[in-house]
Amino acid sequence: MTSRDPSTPEATGPTALSIVAGSEQKTVLETIVGPWCKNKGYTCTWKLKGSVDQARDLQAGQIEADAYWFASSVFSQLANTKHVLSDVKPMFLTPVVYAGYKPVMDKLGLVGKDVTAAQIIDSVESGKVKVWATNPTQSNSGATVLFSFLNHFAGNPPGQALTAAQLKDPKVVDDMKKFFNAMDRTPPSTGTMTSQCVNEPNLCQTMFTYEDLVIEENQKLVRQGKDPLYVAYPRGALAISDAPLGFVDHGQADVEGHHKVFNELQNYLLKDDDALKKLAAIGRRPGNGVGLSMSNADAKVFNPDWGIKTTLREQGVTFPSSEVIDQALDDYHSLYRKPVNTYYCLDGSGSMASNGGWDGVKDAAKALFDPAEAKRNRLQTANKDVTTVSIFNSNLAAGPWTVTGNDPSKFTDLRDKIDGYDPYGGTDMYTCLDHAVQQLSRSSVSKKLIVVMSDGQSEDKSRASSIDELKKAHIPVVTIAFGKRASPGQLQEVAKASGGSHVKNEDMVSALREAAGYK
Numbered sequence: 001m002t003s004r005d006p007s008t009p010e011a012t013g014p015t016a017l018s019i020v021a022g023s024e025q026k027t028v029l030e031t032i033v034g035p036w037c038k039n040k041g042y043t044c045t046w047k048l049k050g051s052v053d054q055a056r057d058l059q060a061g062q063i064e065a066d067a068y069w070f071a072s073s074v075f076s077q078l079a080n081t082k083h084v085l086s087d088v089k090p091m092f093l094t095p096v097v098y099a100g101y102k103p104v105m106d107k108l109g110l111v112g113k114d115v116t117a118a119q120i121i122d123s124v125e126s127g128k129v130k131v132w133a134t135n136p137t138q139s140n141s142g143a144t145v146l147f148s149f150l151n152h153f154a155g156n157p158p159g160q161a162l163t164a165a166q167l168k169d170p171k172v173v174d175d176m177k178k179f180f181n182a183m184d185r186t187p188p189s190t191g192t193m194t195s196q197c198v199n200e201p202n203l204c205q206t207m208f209t210y211e212d213l214v215i216e217e218n219q220k221l222v223r224q225g226k227d228p229l230y231v232a233y234p235r236g237a238l239a240i241s242d243a244p245l246g247f248v249d250h251g252q253a254d255v256e257g258h259h260k261v262f263n264e265l266q267n268y269l270l271k272d273d274d275a276l277k278k279l280a281a282i283g284r285r286p287g288n289g290v291g292l293s294m295s296n297a298d299a300k301v302f303n304p305d306w307g308i309k310t311t312l313r314e315q316g317v318t319f320p321s322s323e324v325i326d327q328a329l330d331d332y333h334s335l336y337r338k339p340v341n342t343y344y345c346l347d348g349s350g351s352m353a354s355n356g357g358w359d360g361v362k363d364a365a366k367a368l369f370d371p372a373e374a375k376r377n378r379l380q381t382a383n384k385d386v387t388t389v390s391i392f393n394s395n396l397a398a399g400p401w402t403v404t405g406n407d408p409s410k411f412t413d414l415r416d417k418i419d420g421y422d423p424y425g426g427t428d429m430y431t432c433l434d435h436a437v438q439q440l441s442r443s444s445v446s447k448k449l450i451v452v453m454s455d456g457q458s459e460d461k462s463r464a465s466s467i468d469e470l471k472k473a474h475i476p477v478v479t480i481a482f483g484k485r486a487s488p489g490q491l492q493e494v495a496k497a498s499g500g501s502h503v504k505n506e507d508m509v510s511a512l513r514e515a516a517g518y519k
Contacts, residue, residue, distance in 0.1 A: 014257030017265065019046040020054055021069035022140065023191050025243065027216065032278045036268055042261050050189060051075035051140040052378075053510055058084055063250040066258045071140035071190075071210075072241040074147065077322045085246035087262070091269045092284035093292060095312070096144045096239045097231040099214050100206035104129060108206075110232040111307070117152045117237035121179060123206075130184045133208040134193050137329045137378045138517035140241065141190040145208045148239035149179055150328060151317045158238070158315040164324050173335055180336045185447075185476070188501070188517020196499060198229075203474060203499070210241055211308070215283030218306055231307040233314075240316035242287065245269075292316075329378065333519075339384035340519045341445040345432035346418065347454035347482070348391035348398065353423040357455045357483025360508060362419050364453060364480075367512055369415040371408040377509050379516050381406040386445055389414060392432040393425035394459065400435065429458040429490065430466040437473050448475045450498070451515045455483035456491040463490070467497045476500035478515040 017037070021029060029046050037044035049057075051070045058068065058079040068085065070076040076088060098110070098120050105111050108123040124131050134142035147162065153175040154166040166172055185204065187193040194213050197204035198221070211231060218228035247262045249255055268275050270288045283301055285292055292312040294302065302308045319325065346365075352358040367373050374380050381387060383405050390399040398421055403410045429452060440448040456479075470477065477498040479491035488502060495502040500518070503511040 013043060014254040015041065015261060016043040016254070017045075017067060017258055017261040018065040019044065019067045019069055020049050020057075020065040021046055022051045022054070022071040023048050023189060024071045024140070024210065024213070024241075025069050026191075027282055028279070028284070031282065032269075032275060033265065036265070036275070040261075040264070044261075050138070050510075052138055052513070053507075055079035058082070058248075063248055065248070066252065066255075067245060067247050067262050069243065069245045071243060072144055073244055073319055074143045074325060075140055076244045076246065077319065078325055080246070081322050084248055084250070086249065087266070088244050088246035089266055089270070090242035090244050090287045091266070092243050092279050092287045094210045094212040094241050094243075094284060095233060095292060095316070096141055096148065096208060096241060097211045097214060097233055097307075098123075098206060098208055099229045099231045100129070101201065101227055102230040104205045105230045105232065105307070111230060114235055115232040117149070117234040120232060120234045121149070121152075125178060125182045127182070130203060130205045131182060131207065132185045132187065132193055132197050132204045133183050134190050135186040135188055135517040135519060136332045138188040138513055139190055139193075141208065141210055142186065143325075143329065144239040144241055146328060146332060147319055147325075148234065148237040148317050150176060152234075152237035153179075156317075158236075158317050161318040162320040162324055162328070164327060167324065167327055167331060173331075176331075176336045180332070181338045183338065186337070186518060188514045192501060200499060212283035214306070215301060215303075215308070218303070219301075228303075228306050233309060233312065235314060238312075238314050238316050240292065243284075330375070330380070333378065333380040334382055337382065337519060338447045339382060339386070339445050340447045340449055341386040341440055341443045342388070342449045342451060342519070343400075343436035343440055344387070344389045345429065345436060345450065345452045345454070346389065346391045347393075347427060347429065347452075348421055348423045348425075349393040349427035349455075350424050351427065351455055351457055352483055355455055355483035355485060357486070358423045360482040361453050364482075364508055364512055365415045365418040367509055369411040369418075371406075371411060374411075377513060379512060381411070384445075385519075386443065387411075387414075388436075388439065389418065390432050390435060391418070391421055392428065393423070394428050395431055396435060397421075397425065400439070427454070427458045428462070429454055429456075429494075430460070430462045433466050433477070433494065434462070434469065437469050437475060440475055441473060447519070449515075449518045450475055450477040450500075452477060452479045452491065452494065453482050454479070454491065455485075456481055456487040456489065458490055460490065467493065470494065470498045474499065476518055478503060478518060480511045480515065
């Protein structure tokens with residue numbers, strides 16, 4: 001038996017193991033775990049799913065695999081409130097760093113020295129540089145950044161966990177608000193952010209990301225003859241991602257055999273010299289050592305010219321209880337983040353009625369605009385946000401309707417208007433995009449987002465001009481495909497041109513949360 005592509009059916013039999021893992025583990029799965037499974041004669045399958053979604057699934061009892069592999073303990077703690085995970089161990093370590101091209105970091109005074117958290121905060125808040133970080137409610141790296149700086153602003157040393165009382169401290173709230181208001185963009189995933197930031201240096205000059213992803217990216221950049229990124233470690237607020245891997249006994253067949261394969265895999269990743277060398281070669285620090293210090297590290301990987309330090313002895317911040325984690329993530333939406341002006345373009349054409357797409361849009365409206373559902377799915381709107389909805393067919397068929405703030409009754413009314421609409425007519429997505437760009441360009445709210453929900457089958461007479469305007473506007477567009485036999489081509493083009501993303505509607509709430517990740 002061999003390891004298989006994640007799109008294949010779940011493996012069965014006594015020597016099998018199915019894994020749900022964060023996208024951060026993709027390289028580890030493909031280059032280390034897969035070959036190990038093949039060599040052992042085991043059938044291993046995996047599916048990539050963000051740590052937030054893993055936590056949400058396990059909290060709801062929606063278990064689809066033998067093992068769950070998170071990016072860090074922040075979300076494994078949330079996932080395990082019902083104690084479904086066992087044998088949870090960190091597999092390797094990587095700190096969250098502040099990274100940018102060397103000339104930019106040098107101008108900020110962050111090259112060639114130990115850097116404090118206060119110095120990085122001053123750089124972020126100075127307005128001299130564009131800064132990206134992932135959305136803490138959707139991405140583990142963003143959540144790790146959230147707790148590292150919450151701990152710092154609360155005055156806690158690394159070994160002291162944040163408390164619920166500290167979250168209510170007005171000074172902590174003000175400091176976090178100022179910090180996150182300095183972020184220029186908050187993409188929903190670390191991988192998306194890192195690749196987009198490297199590809200768009202005019203829009204992203206620095207970012208908070210994982211050290212190992214910087215190493216992977218730098219290896220690519222050097223091979224391409226390009227300048228690598230340089231990192232700084234926030235001394236006093238250093239947060240460490242520890243890649244915890246845990247097992248779930250949910251009554252699956254051959255559970256003892258699966259558990260045996262799981263234990264062997266853990267031991268291999270933690271103790272086998274060959275595995276440790278392979279992990280180090282892609283920038284992962286050993287999880288069985290003392291802290292982050294490494295001996296005999298390969299300088300081509302942990303390259304000091306990139307700012308990488310292998311003698312780090314600082315203790316990482318201690319993550320708080322699951323209750324405090326949960327409250328802090330809610331506080332990000334309601335208290336900390338920059339206000340966002342979001343424009344929703346909903347496809348209300350006749351094809352959406354016949355292919356089931358409009359039923360999906362109505363379900364999405366409930367998840368977004370029903371206050372209780374929005375809170376449950378971390379899709380809340382803040383009190384300074386602006387939300388606009390237009391329904392389009394061959395023109396604008398209904399709306400635009402705009403809500404400023406987060407009055408529950410106004411959002412309920414918005415949901416009811418969508419629910420009461422009957423799809424008809426042709427499709428011209430570009431007309432709605434043009435209206436959205438025009439309205440958002442006039443807005444004084446600095447952070448803007450467009451969300452398109454459509455089957456993607458649009459007339460394209462104004463396609464070229466709309467795409468040009470999107471590129472000029474620098475407003476990310478998240479496109480979500482709805483309806484049977486949805487056509488992704490035009491939706492993908494719009495997303496790529498704008499620096500946004502295209503989401504397959506396999507899990508509607510996950511798709512909406514990826515869109516909300518830009519907030």
